[in-house]
Amino acid sequence: MSEMTLHLDILDRKNIEDALTTELIGRGVCELHDTIDSTNSRAAVLAREGAPAGSLIVARQQTAGRGRQGRTWISPPDAGIAMSILLRPEIPLTRLPLITLATGVAVAQAVEALCGIQLGLKWVNDLTAGGKKVGGILAEMPGQALVIGIGINLRLDEGNIPDDLKNRIDWLENLAGRPLEPSLLVAEICRFLERQYFSLLEGKSQAIIDSWKHYSVTLGKEVMVVSPTGDSARNISGRAVDIAESGALLIEKTDGTRVELSAGEISLRSLDGSYC
Numbered sequence: 117m118s119e120m121t122l123h124l125d126i127l128d129r130k131n132i133e134d135a136l137t138t139e140l141i142g143r144g145v146c147e148l149h150d151t152i153d154s155t156n157s158r159a160a161v162l163a164r165e166g167a168p169a170g171s172l173i174v175a176r177q178q179t180a181g182r183g184r185q186g187r188t189w190i191s192p193p194d195a196g197i198a199m200s201i202l203l204r205p206e207i208p209l210t211r212l213p214l215i216t217l218a219t220g221v222a223v224a225q226a227v228e229a230l231c232g233i234q235l236g237l238k239w240v241n242d243l244t245a246g247g248k249k250v251g252g253i254l255a256e257m258p259g260q261a262l263v264i265g266i267g268i269n270l271r272l273d274e275g276n277i278p279d280d281l282k283n284r285i286d287w288l289e290n291l292a293g294r295p296l297e298p299s300l301l302v303a304e305i306c307r308f309l310e311r312q313y314f315s316l317l318e319g320k321s322q323a324i325i326d327s328w329k330h331y332s333v334t335l336g337k338e339v340m341v342v343s344p345t346g347d348s349a350r351n352i353s354g355r356a357v358d359i360a361e362s363g364a365l366l367i368e369k370t371d372g373t374r375v376e377l378s379a380g381e382i383s384l385r386s387l388d389g390s391y392c
């Protein structure tokens with residue numbers, strides 16, 4: 117192989133930087149790690165050290181990737197996108213939960229533009245395709261900062277997927293039926309995320325929600341809201357009917373009353389117990 121061979125299938129910092137078209141995200145600090153514990157943890161350290169808004173951390177592999185509700189996010193070498201963006205929004209706290217929905221929209225738009233794949237968004241943070249999970253979003257607040265973590269399955273080795281996950285996860289190259297360039301995808305996500313983020317700063321909550329609804333696979337579905345205590349008597353079932361201005365999910369129970377659910381508390385199942 118010649119020294120000039122370009123590894124477009126592997127994340128590369130120069131390729132990311134060359135493809136960036138943003139004003140804020142990826143400017144200033146832009147790190148690509150071969151291996152790291154968690155890009156969100158690294159972004160939190162940078163936040164405490166005073167790194168600027170827009171700092172971008174990407175990794176080819178994570179050894180302690182984190183998901184929502186204390187779950188582990190597995191990031192084998194060069195199998196996915198693991199990226200975190202540090203932001204310092206000066207907006208009312210009530211508007212902040214919308215960042216998870218806005219990020220979902222941005223990722224779906226980037227994947228559509230670059231890969232020609234239509235993803236679905238499952239409230240609140242899941243990226244899906246055909247009822248399977250393709251990625252997820254983890255927004256955290258270390259100190260006064262906001263860290264948005266994005267994990268996407270890019271290429272997985274079918275033989276290495278545990279049996280219990282086989283019918284529940286999918287990956288972009290499988291859906292596209294062709295190799296994809298992860299550095300370009302990172303840059304494209306930054307481009308669409310910056311747009312969504314500026315909308316959030318400008319108070320355009322309804323525009324974010326309307327865009328999210330376009331990709332929603334949750335609204336209109338009969339769902340079961342699983343109690344975080346594990347006490348099944350406290351589970352709620354009903355139809356997911358709308359998104360509130362805060363980003364909360366509105367569920368209409370069979371007696372016609374509505375409950376508003378915020379992201380932290382719950383996980384959603386279909387009534388038959390399946391993932392979507």
Ligand code: BTN
Pocket residue numbers: 153154155156157178180181182183184185187189197198199200241242251252253254265266267268
């Ligand atoms: C979820 O589906 O529960 C959210 C998964 C988020 C995973 C990403 S990978 C990049 C960033 N770093 C982490 O440790 N987690 C997020």
